[in-house]
Every structure is written in C-alpha cells, then in structure tokens.
Amino acid sequence: MSTxxxxxxxxxxxxxxxMAHGSGGRISAQLIEHLFKKHLGNELLNQNNDQALFAVExxxxxxxxxSYVISPLFFPGGNIGSLAVHGTVNxxxxxGAKPLYLSxxxxxxxxxxLQELEKIVISMAQAAEAACVKIVTGDTKVVERxxxxxxxxxxxxxxxxxxxxxxxxxxxxxGDVIILSGCIGDHGIAVLSHRENLEFExxxxxxSASLEGLVKLMVEKAPSIRCMRDPTRxxxxxxxxxxxxxxxxxxxLQEKSIPIKxxxxxxxxxxxxxxxxxxxxGKLVCICPAQNAEELVKAMRLHPLGAExxxxxxxxxxxxxxxxxxTTLGGTRMxxxxxxxxxxxxx
Amino acid sequence: MKYINEFRAPLFAQELAKAIxxxxxxxxxYRLMEFCGGHTHAIYRYGLKDLLxxxxxxxxxxxxxxxxxxxxxxxxxxxxxxxxxAILCTYGDLMRVPASNGxxxxxxxxxxxxxxxxxxxxxxxxxxxxxxxRQVIFFAIGFETTTPPTxxxxxxxxxxxxxxxxVFCNHVLTPAALEAILNPPDQILCVDGFIGPSHVSTIIxxxxxxxxxxxxxxxxxxxxxxxxxxxQSILMLIKQLNEGSYSVENQxxxxxxxxxxxxxxxxxxxxxxxxxxFSWRGLGELPRSALKISxxxxxxxxAERFPVKLEEGSEHKHCLCPSVIRGRNKPLDCKLFAxxxxxxxxxxxxxxSSEGACAAYWSYxxxxxxxxxxxSSPRQRGIL
Numbered sequence: 001m002s003t004x005x006x007x008x009x010x011x012x013x014x015x016x017x018x019m020a021h022g023s024g025g026r027i028s029a030q031l032i033e034h035l036f037k038k039h040l041g042n043e044l045l046n047q048n049n050d051q052a053l054f055a056v057e058x059x060x061x062x063x064x065x066x067s068y069v070i071s072p073l074f075f076p077g078g079n080i081g082s083l084a085v086h087g088t089v090n091x092x093x094x095x096g097a098k099p100l101y102l103s104x105x106x107x108x109x110x111x112x113x114l115q116e117l118e119k120i121v122i123s124m125a126q127a128a129e130a131a132c133v134k135i136v137t138g139d140t141k142v143v144e145r146x147x148x149x150x151x152x153x154x155x156x157x158x159x160x161x162x163x164x165x166x167x168x169x170x171x172x173x174x175g176d177v178i179i180l181s182g183c184i185g186d187h188g189i190a191v192l193s194h195r196e197n198l199e200f201e202x203x204x205x206x207x208s209a210s211l212e213g214l215v216k217l218m219v220e221k222a223p224s225i226r227c228m229r230d231p232t233r234x235x236x237x238x239x240x241x242x243x244x245x246x247x248x249x250x251x252x253l254q255e256k257s258i259p260i261k262x263x264x265x266x267x268x269x270x271x272x273x274x275x276x277x278x279x280x281x282g283k284l285v286c287i288c289p290a291q292n293a294e295e296l297v298k299a300m301r302l303h304p305l306g307a308e309x310x311x312x313x314x315x316x317x318x319x320x321x322x323x324x325x326x327t328t329l330g331g332t333r334m335x336x337x338x339x340x341x342x343x344x345x346x347x
Numbered sequence: 348m349k350y351i352n353e354f355r356a357p358l359f360a361q362e363l364a365k366a367i368x369x370x371x372x373x374x375x376x377y378r379l380m381e382f383c384g385g386h387t388h389a390i391y392r393y394g395l396k397d398l399l400x401x402x403x404x405x406x407x408x409x410x411x412x413x414x415x416x417x418x419x420x421x422x423x424x425x426x427x428x429x430x431x432x433a434i435l436c437t438y439g440d441l442m443r444v445p446a447s448n449g450x451x452x453x454x455x456x457x458x459x460x461x462x463x464x465x466x467x468x469x470x471x472x473x474x475x476x477x478x479x480x481r482q483v484i485f486f487a488i489g490f491e492t493t494t495p496p497t498x499x500x501x502x503x504x505x506x507x508x509x510x511x512x513x514v515f516c517n518h519v520l521t522p523a524a525l526e527a528i529l530n531p532p533d534q535i536l537c538v539d540g541f542i543g544p545s546h547v548s549t550i551i552x553x554x555x556x557x558x559x560x561x562x563x564x565x566x567x568x569x570x571x572x573x574x575x576x577x578x579q580s581i582l583m584l585i586k587q588l589n590e591g592s593y594s595v596e597n598q599x600x601x602x603x604x605x606x607x608x609x610x611x612x613x614x615x616x617x618x619x620x621x622x623x624x625f626s627w628r629g630l631g632e633l634p635r636s637a638l639k640i641s642x643x644x645x646x647x648x649x650a651e652r653f654p655v656k657l658e659e660g661s662e663h664k665h666c667l668c669p670s671v672i673r674g675r676n677k678p679l680d681c682k683l684f685a686x687x688x689x690x691x692x693x694x695x696x697x698x699x700s701s702e703g704a705c706a707a708y709w710s711y712x713x714x715x716x717x718x719x720x721x722x723s724s725p726r727q728r729g730i731l
Contacts, residue, residue, distance in 0.1 A: 016457040017457060018454065019453070019456075025691075030691075256357075266351060271466070274392075326394075327392070327394045328355060329355065329361075329394065329574055330357060330361065330397070330398060331393055331395055331397035332397055332714075332715075333393070333712070334713065334714040336710045339689070339691055339709075339710060
C-alpha cells in the first residue's frame, strides 16, 4: 500500500466533505483512493494518470474529465471558460496525445448575466481553436439562485496517442532527470489577487494556456520521455509527489533551479504561502532519461511556453517515495504532499 | 517587494555557518530555543540544521499562536457561533486546530456553520458592514504582533457605531510565556539560550526581556525571521554562552528598538486590559498572561454578547505537545506522531500550523529518519 494511504485514512462513517478534499493534496488522494476508486476502480481508472489510455481498433486513445469551480470567474489572464478548455486539453496531452474532441457541461446559477456567459463561451471557443480541438457535445443545467456560484463547467476530452509513445506516471527510473517548463505559481497568485476579501495589487497574470504545441514538439524530439504532468491544483510539489508515488522512487530537487517570478515570490511572502504548492495552468513537469535531457530542454526553450525550461532535479532511490530538495542555502528539506489546504500563516 | 533574497544569500549563510563552526566548543552542547513559530518554520524550510554543527540543538518554543490555544477556546468559539448563528471570522491557521472530541472549525464549517477565513481583521469588519442583519464575531488570536490591528478594528467599530460586530479575544502575552518556560513547575530547564521573538519585539521592544535574562542567567538574542538573521543570532548566542554572559542582544535592529512601537502599545493599552489568568495549551494556566477587552469597549466583547460556559476542553491524553513546546520532548518521542496525528488529522496543536514543531518536522524534516538515499550534507559536498 502506498505511503499516503497509511496515515489517518478517510473516516467514511463520520467524516464530511470539507474544503481540503478538493485541495489536490494528500486528503484529495485519500478521497480518490478510499471512496471513488474503491467502488469505481477498473484497470483503466487504476492507471492513476490524469487521463485513461485505452485501445480502440487501430489506435490508442485517451480520455479525461475535469470540473471547474473557480472563484472569481474572471481573473487576469483568463476566465473559467478558457481554463476549462486548457485544463482538459493539458490533461490529455500529458500522455503525449493529440487532443481531438471536448464536451462541455454547464451548471448555471439562476440570475447569472448572459453577457458574462457569452464572454466565457467566446473565450472557450478561442482556447479550443488555439489548441486544435473541437467542442462537439454539451449540456446545460440551471440551479436555483444561491445553489451555485455563477457558473460551473465540466469538460471531458478525448485524444489519440501516437503509436511510438508510451508515457505514464509509473515509468520514472533512477537517474532520470526532472524538467520544468517555466515559472511556478503565476495562476494561483493571479487568481488569489482577485479573490474577494483578498484583493491585492499585482501585475501577475495567469499562465493558463494549452500545452498542446509544446508537448508535440517535446515528444517529437524525445519520444523516450517517461511521463509528464501539469502541476495544477496542489502545485509542483503535489505533481512530483504523485509521480514519485506512482513510480516507487524518490526525487531530489535543487531549489535554485526552480524558476519563479519576483512578483509571485513577493506575493507568496506576503501571504505566507509556499510557491511549490501554488497552482499552475500552463506549465508541465517532465521526467526523461538523463541522456536526452539537454537536447530536450534546448528544444523546449524554442517554444514560447517553454522558454524558461530548466532541469530542476533527478530521480533517486527512496522506498518511501519522498521528494527532497537542496535549499538555496545548501541545507536540505522535504517537499511533502500538500497537507489539507494551504492556509495562510498568522505571522 | 525588495529584500526577499538579500537575507537569504547563500554565500553569507555559508560564511556565518563557518564562523559558527569556528566558535563552538566541541566539548559542550548548545540547546537554543527559538521562541517563535516563524523561526521554527524558517529553520526547517531552509534546512538550516544542515549548516550547523551537531552539538547545536534547536528547541522549538511556544511562540506559534495556534499551538498554544487550548481546545476549550475553540469549543467556545464554535458554541458561540452555533448558538447565535453569527458569522465567525478567523485566520486560516486556526481552521484545523483540534477542539475537543476531534472537532475543529473546519469540521464545524463542513457541518454548515458560517465560518469564514479572513486575512485581516479589517475583512471581518467589512463583512459586518455588508451583512448588517447578521452578527459577526472576529476570533482574535495571537501574540503582541496581531493585537494592535484588533485594537484598531474595535475602535473603528465603535466610531462607526456597529451593533453587529464583536471580538472573541484570545490575545496572549509573550513575557508571560517566556517566564513559564524559564520557570517550569519542576524547575528542570532544558534551554541554554533563546532566539528571541521577531515580529513581537517590533511591538514590545527588546528592553522587556532584560529582567528575564538577568534573573535566569540566560542569553536572549532578538532575531529576524530570515535565514541569515537566524544564523547570525545563533553565532551571537554561542559567543555569549562561551563567554558565560547572559545579556539581551538585538540582532533584528532594522525593525526592533529598545522600547518598541509606542503608538501600538498605547492603542493596545486603551482597548485591552490584562486578564487575571488564561489557560494555555501546553503551559497550563498562567496569571496575567493574556488580554481581555477593556470595560470601555465591553460592547464589542463577544464573550459578553454571546456568553457561553467555558468547559474544560479535552486534549488528547497521549499528546506530547505540552512537553514539546517546553523542550522536554521531540516530536518523534510522541506515540501519536505520524501515526494517528498528521497535518491532515492533527490531534495536537503543534501539528496544525507549519510553525508548529510537529508539523514542521513532519513536512520538512522526516525524510532524515531512515532515508535509504539522502542528499549529502553541505560539509560532505565541500560547501562548508
């Protein structure tokens, strides 16, 4: 049994859903493991990736789904509509797939202005076009005022995986290299800066973007890539812990090589947050054999979304699947799963 | 924002670490208590222990505001909220602090209680102005650093004539906690010197620590929260200990003066009185160790507006937090640590905030317990 299940497992008899169950941290993982997968598990779901891969006649396909409940609906650099396309497309392409079709389910709250809904839908259309996918089916439901938060969107997507590719979270091997495609924390901080009760002035915009083009270039250059993941909810720290867990390995990072914008670092300081746990929506982390790393990073840097790509660490042996990091000062610390939600510190 | 990296410069850190290596007497042990949770957090987050000789030991003190708040106070807040259906506003850290019987504000919220997380007490005031038909309670906690803002909103609420706003006051006093650590019931003190409070001292100043240093013959160095601040303070403490001196030194001169922030002190004195006693998690009941809202501002005292009976809160009987914050035990000594008690399901308060000793150790330090492969130490890598 993997280590994150050992500690304080889900108390189904007495427990209630709380905000931490949606944080992307260890508690989210426990909910998935002990409730959803317990009852719904099958060989495809149990691949434990952000998408399921399955063979259909003559091809291998991937399918994924994601729901978007973001607040505020509009944030610097995007809105819930573009995010709902980017997020699902990115989950598909993390398998190396070419994304094909999306579905879009809307849950609208009574009273929501149509003008805003149109803005959201237009940015979905633009995002889909940029990512070369078509939204081919949809659904709309309306709930009474007060029973929703303006708009919730669910998107599902399918894509097709080229024959020569085999990317999956359990394939990381000792000695492999960990590559990050750019600065961390932009999306989470941009959203936080516009959240009610927490407005602060910053010029940071969300990095929300489709990674389809970058991934296409990467898998052409290095088909040997073991796995990729987009560090969304739970941030870089949780994405790496998931991969370490799936592959049964440890990881060692160098803090000084993890790029972060000065403004994001400043906002994190101010709010007492750790940027390693802040969400990204246009970044990916990739694990590849050491011998391909240099060439791959070079190629990634030629793409606008990978211009700041960096090797940030390597895969090491550790039965406990811990992610550790050499700090900028030369000390070491652990980079754990996000414990519940990241709560701001008092002083 | 400037000066994020300046106080984290690796080269200076290495120079300071080298100076510490040179200064330490290898024949003895140095037990240094960092009073504040902010120091605990920084020590773990930057891996500072790796830069220091093995005979320099950190003892994580009681200065994490959520760690010293007893379950009974959370019980009271939950009761106030439930009985009045008020909006209870609180800092995020407090949400997961264990109340009695495995309860917490987070769980109360999941059960339907209107509990809202705020970043600033002013947000709570704003909510009371927006939701005029609801009562709003601000759950105020913290040492001297967070007290002045609470004083400001109480005064503001009075000048605005707000009838739906009140404060549940749990502000505590650093000198009282320091004295409790220095003067334990069994007179066994496990601390040689103190890395003194950072933000708290900006308010109360560094002079107030002098009587403690003199009476108990322990050096105190007021230290900033940045890694270079902490390393420099350690060097200053070790020098003092080697010389046998025990004075108060101020490393954090860029923010702390001898007498502190007089304006803030006046404001606090105007709005609050010292309470006769307050019960601390871990340190027990201490006389004159907390504040209560003064009579003049009594209208804004949630404890008066929504009187609930203070019942004895129940902490977990095996929880070692009380002796962890006195420096008697390490988190690993606790039977519950990493088994029943984790940050997802904290049974003791030191596991809640990343400033708490147990949570800091769990989140940042536990990979060292029995690692099959570890990063080599800076010494082995030739940095020091």
